[in-house]
Amino acid sequence: xxxxxxxxxxxxxxxxxxxxxxxxxxxxxxxxxxxxxxxxxxxxxxxxxxxxxxxxxxxxxxxxxxxxxxxxxxxxxxxxxxxxxxxxxxxxxxxxxxxxxxxxxxxxxxxxxxxxxxxxxxxxxxxxxxxxxxxxxxxxxxxxxxxxxxxxxxxxxxxxxxxxxxxxxxxxxxxxxxxxxxxxxxxxxxxxxxxxxxxxxxxxxxxxxxxxxxxxxxxxxxxxxxxxxxxxxxxxxxxxxxxxxxxxxxxxxxxx
Amino acid sequence: xxxxxxxxxxxxxxxxxxxxxxxxxxxxxxxxxxxxxxxxxxxxxxxxxxxxxxxxxxxxxxxxxxxxxxxxxxxxxxxxxxxxxxxxxxxxxxxxxxxxxxxxxxxxxxxxxxxxxxxxxxxxxxxxxxxxxxxxxxxxxxxxxxxxxxxxxxxxxxxxxxxxxxxxxxxxxxxxxxxxxxxxxxxxxxxxxxxxxxxxxxxxxxxxxxxxxxxxxxxxxxxxxxxxxxxxxxxxxxxxxxxxxxxxxxxxxxxxxxxxxxxxxxxxxxxxxxxxxxxxxxxxxxxxxxxx
Numbered sequence: 001x002x003x004x005x006x007x008x009x010x011x012x013x014x015x016x017x018x019x020x021x022x023x024x025x026x027x028x029x030x031x032x033x034x035x036x037x038x039x040x041x042x043x044x045x046x047x048x049x050x051x052x053x054x055x056x057x058x059x060x061x062x063x064x065x066x067x068x069x070x071x072x073x074x075x076x077x078x079x080x081x082x083x084x085x086x087x088x089x090x091x092x093x094x095x096x097x098x099x100x101x102x103x104x105x106x107x108x109x110x111x112x113x114x115x116x117x118x119x120x121x122x123x124x125x126x127x128x129x130x131x132x133x134x135x136x137x138x139x140x141x142x143x144x145x146x147x148x149x150x151x152x153x154x155x156x157x158x159x160x161x162x163x164x165x166x167x168x169x170x171x172x173x174x175x176x177x178x179x180x181x182x183x184x185x186x187x188x189x190x191x192x193x194x195x196x197x198x199x200x201x202x203x204x205x206x207x208x209x210x211x212x213x214x215x216x217x218x219x220x221x222x223x224x225x226x227x228x229x230x231x232x233x234x235x236x237x238x239x240x241x242x243x244x245x246x247x248x249x250x251x252x253x254x255x256x
Numbered sequence: 257x258x259x260x261x262x263x264x265x266x267x268x269x270x271x272x273x274x275x276x277x278x279x280x281x282x283x284x285x286x287x288x289x290x291x292x293x294x295x296x297x298x299x300x301x302x303x304x305x306x307x308x309x310x311x312x313x314x315x316x317x318x319x320x321x322x323x324x325x326x327x328x329x330x331x332x333x334x335x336x337x338x339x340x341x342x343x344x345x346x347x348x349x350x351x352x353x354x355x356x357x358x359x360x361x362x363x364x365x366x367x368x369x370x371x372x373x374x375x376x377x378x379x380x381x382x383x384x385x386x387x388x389x390x391x392x393x394x395x396x397x398x399x400x401x402x403x404x405x406x407x408x409x410x411x412x413x414x415x416x417x418x419x420x421x422x423x424x425x426x427x428x429x430x431x432x433x434x435x436x437x438x439x440x441x442x443x444x445x446x447x448x449x450x451x452x453x454x455x456x457x458x459x460x461x462x463x464x465x466x467x468x469x470x471x472x473x474x475x476x477x478x479x480x481x482x483x484x485x486x487x488x489x490x491x492x493x494x495x496x497x498x499x500x501x502x503x504x505x506x507x508x509x510x511x512x513x514x515x516x517x518x519x520x521x522x523x524x525x526x527x528x529x530x531x532x533x534x535x536x537x538x539x540x541x542x543x544x545x546x547x548x
Contacts (some may be wrong), residue, residue, distance in 0.1 A: 018389070044396070045393055074395070101316055102333070131548055137426045192428075196500075198493065201491035
């Protein structure tokens with residue numbers, strides 16, 4: 001599935017079906033005036049379809065960078081195909097990620113570039129901000145903010161399980177938007193460290209992020225882009241985090 | 257110290273017997289560590305408190321239990337694939353690999369699962385339950401035997417028990433305890449660092465003490481690694497975290513402490529349990545500044 005999110009931002013990818021409903025596995029492309037940038041590169045499960053869709057979006061242009069929010073297979077599963085098609089491409093990862101270990105050795109190490117959290121860089125002529133991922137399932141996770149489109153790429157954060165009938169819909173096309181419960185079930189599975197967490201402390205940092213950045217679109221990998229009503233969706237995620245943490249407290253954080 | 261080393265640099269793998277029938281299969285960079293980790297402490301706001309002018313190195317480990325049935329704990333990363341397979345071949349000889357147990361799906365832990373299964377097609381893949389079919393398909397772990405905390409698999413004299421992973425990054429993770437030897441595998445928690453220039457590669461922690469490694473350095477290393485590995489500690493209560501460590505060592509009679517990314521502890525585990533608690537608590541209390 002290819003969908004234009006906003007301006008020069010496109011979303012690609014498929015869904016898988018599980019016990020909590022559908023889970024999206026997306027990646028994004030900024031066409032960027034003929035100097036495309038990919039954010040993640042999709043799952044190997046959908047390699048053939050995803051590579052075709054990527055070709056369609058690129059319209060013959062050569063991607064210059066893949067930013068990996070992190071390096072698990074659902075996010076980097078097509079890196080080998082991308083390296084084969086565009087051998088001069090560079091991969092940009094968090095400086096916390098250990099490049100010779102945590103990235104499949106499909107490109108020379110010199111083409112794996114590290115960005116430190118908190119830095120602003122001009123990449124392929126575009127200013128981008130590299131941030132700490134606040135919800136990490138791998139230490140070398142990063143979130144990326146694109147000031148031009150106001151998009152925050154959040155990796156696994158803001159993922160959600162959804163019913164089959166809204167697979168292709170952005171939040172503003174779903175009646176009522178993305179439900180708190182959809183965030184809750186996903187984040188409970190993905191971030192089991194929440195058993196230890198005081199939700200207020202985490203939610204305060206989320207607030208700081210959204211106060212500082214003019215976010216118009218949230219682009220999760222395991223959900224469709226969230227467009228509009230951003231602060232309402234942030235509030236829903238915060239309530240979901242609080243509910244998960246409280247449930248863990250109720251069940252006890254002792255060894256199980 | 258008897259270590260068989262395969263390869264060099266980013267592909268190097270060393271093999272050392274830990275106790276009868278349990279082997280450490282580990283990658284670290286040795287003389288090349290300075291090229292990769294010279295700025296390891298770079299994100300810390302008070303790095304000088306921890307660096308001590310050390311050029312550190314960082315292991316990535318798998319473990320093999322050889323018994324009537326054999327079991328491999330994690331797989332190592334793709335960059336070390338050829339030498340990991342060579343090490344396995346040497347250790348197994350004519351024996352089959354019966355089980356391949358995966359703690360979680362990151363590349364340093366599961367990145368050679370397909371290659372190992374290709375070489376040892378009879379090896380049964382084991383991983384943590386709780387996901388659904390699509391989850392395992394997405395992560396390349398289709399058809400795995402799924403296990404839960406408390407489940408036991410008998411290998412002969414050895415038997416492994418699945419352990420609740422107290423400190424984790426990836427949502428679907430598990431730790432492991434071997435009941436006969438008291439071997440506790442804790443994946444990403446409880447790491448120290450070592451110095452190649454002091455010949456500390458492949459050493460056990462008690463051996464590192466002979467080349468100047470101290471309790472103070474151990475606590476700092478555990479703290480710094482936890483700070484990097486589990487940034488969510490910033491939002492926790494240090495007393496609860498410390499109590500969790502106490503409960504772990506109360507519940508399991510740990511005689512060998514084996515993290516994925518540190519040197520192994522096989523002596524004075526009780527003393528080191530206290531240091532692990534102190535280091536993890538310290539990680540909670542270290543300054544955390546999130547770049548948002």
